[in-house]
Amino acid sequence: MKINKIMMSCVAVLVVNAVTGCKDFLTEDLKSELAPTNTFTSTYGFEVGSAGLYALSRSEYNTWGEGGAFMHGNATPYEALQAATDIVDVINSDASLTAFANLTLTAEERFVRSYWDWSYSLIASANEILLFSEINENWDRPxxxxxxxAEAKFFRAYAYRTLIYLYGDVPYVESIQYDFQLNFTRTPKAEVLQHIIDDLTFAAENLPENPDQVLDGKLTKWAAYHLLSEMYLLQEEYVLAQEAALAVINSGYFNLMENRFGVSANQPGDVFSDLFKENNQNRKAGNRESIWVLQFEFNAIGGGTNSDDWTRRAWNPKYFDITGFTLADTLGGRGLAQIVPMKWWVGTIGTNASGNELGIFNATDMRNSNYNIKRNWYYNNPNSPLHGSKANITEQTWFTTKTLFPALTKFFYGRAENLGLTGSYRDRMKFRLAETYLLLAEAYLGQGDAFRDRAANAINEVRRRANASPVSASNIDIDFLLDERIRELVGEESRRFTLVRTNKYVERVSMYNSAIRDRVKADHALWPIPQSIRDANRDAEFPQNPGYR
Structure with a gap:
């Protein structure tokens, strides 16, 4: 198949790009054959390069590599963006998350460097396509x-988005660096943000319009508009953020899913749980809510690896450590509970854990149903005398052994033929319309009290689909919106990004994260600049972020 050939070629190109300067790693023949001057000479060559961009963007979730486009080199990198926020506790967990959770982060921490490298790898690949597209004249279509x-500029903007959220001022590079440079300087965040907006504006004007006429996972202009809305919010250009969000909502191509659909439509569940069933993420399954979907596929070339997307391992409990349980795909597969949900938002109702936390869901909200937050656990080992009886969630199982707690079924994944799988091969919705509505609400709130009614209307569109009671304008503020983002998007959004964008990081962490509430301060909103980057940049000053050495 052509797509398989493209994926195999793009992986090879990415490997060559990754080892630039390592002269003995690959033979000169292979370097010559896959060099950009030979690859980017036709539409097919640019298809190969484009596939590489998609692979790199997906590798944001990669852990240990296994042939992926990029390797973070440790477990659950994405959960570093959830730790030390207002949604999860990190208790006796993987060492890769400890410093993030405890606010003991240093400039030598692995994910501090790997997120920097991932971002600039994506930027370098995008810049390469942009350069050679100006040189090439051999195109199949005008x-x-x-x-x-447009694709390259979208991905470049997407990478710089990560950089400014995590590090603030960063070097802005829009050309290929052929020579080893030792004198980079930090470009002010506001300037980088404007470049992001310029790139996304170009992408929105030139990417395809009709999502039914592109392959699964391919970008359309609506993904650019969605991200443009978020970036305008970061820029505090609230009217422009509103307009970008409304462009998506009013496009006619998307709607919130309100009726059962897809592979499990005739099985117990609800429409919210349907969104996260395997093979339900793309439009061919009837999903008209997804705007941009990262593509994974089990046992397929280019479909991901067992080291991709360990979100399930991070969020799901270690139920299989309890006598009477055995691994099961229906229970989410092999979770490791590297993070656990906080009581204040998920609630203790239906558990035997201490306290009487009601949580943030009302009684009719389907996002709190047992189809979406699993609180009822039953022993499933047919050889156990406990089989079929209920196992209670207790304070110990939640916060000590981490074997049972309320679990997000949106991240359940397992395959009966290999229950020990570490990665998830389910397609991942990166942008969906429910978030677009919440970005719109944020844009209205930014415009002041006169727009509260409109903010309430936008939020109520999301709540209506969830069968949650409507909220009045008088009860709407940024904290309600942040709670609504938990109800709808918990684990999907990068919570750190959201709290930083809304200038609520310190306040929300102080309010809800008891482990660090007395230590968190404004400096913690950013990560340190990787020390190895500063050390290598010996010909120009490259200051560290405040609060770090």
């Missing part, structure tokens, strides 16, 4: 050149 440029 629109090919601007199409590949």
């Amino acid at each position: 629109t090919d050149k601007v199409h590949f440029q």
